[in-house]
Amino acid sequence: MGHITGSxxxxxxxxxxxxxxxxxxxxxxxxLGGHAxxxxxxxxxxxxxxxxxxxxxxxxxxxxxxxxxDIHPIxxxxxxxxxxxxxxxxxxxxNGSLSFTVxxxxxxxxxxxxxxxxxxxxxxxxxRMVDKWRNLRFKSAGMPSP
Numbered sequence: 001m002g003h004i005t006g007s008x009x010x011x012x013x014x015x016x017x018x019x020x021x022x023x024x025x026x027x028x029x030x031x032l033g034g035h036a037x038x039x040x041x042x043x044x045x046x047x048x049x050x051x052x053x054x055x056x057x058x059x060x061x062x063x064x065x066x067x068x069x070d071i072h073p074i075x076x077x078x079x080x081x082x083x084x085x086x087x088x089x090x091x092x093x094x095n096g097s098l099s100f101t102v103x104x105x106x107x108x109x110x111x112x113x114x115x116x117x118x119x120x121x122x123x124x125x126x127x128r129m130v131d132k133w134r135n136l137r138f139k140s141a142g143m144p145s146p
Contacts, residue, residue, distance in 0.1 A: 002084035006045030007033020022107040029120040042088040055101030
């Protein structure tokens with residue numbers, strides 16, 4: 001059993017920082033996102049979740065579509081059995097003010113330099129997104145990958 005989720009790798013204007021949430025239930029630093037709840041448009045889900053979890057309202061999807069796909073286990077909690085999340089991830093650029101609001105779903109949010117994400121998490125799917133984003137940024141700048 002599992003759930004489809006949509007999530008957002010939210011970057012600042014120049015792509016040097018990403019907005020992460022310290023997820024309240026999982027007690028881990030992650031990208032913003034949540035359950036699709038039957039919505040087949042996972043990009044819309046990712047945008048809606050980014051808005052709800054950060055208070056930011058102006059996003060531009062970047063790239064040609066899906067940025068990353070991940071299947072990860074969610075541990076059992078209270079009356080909810082353990083299950084899988086089938087996570088469809090997109091890159092969103094935050095436009096305008098970068099001042100966020102911490103929702104009840106998070107302990108905290110933070111803008112962090114891409115090269116510093118490893119100070120908050122070493123999870124393989126997060127580090128994979130760091131590497132993918134670095135490569136995309138360098139390609140778009142016409143530079144060789146790091």
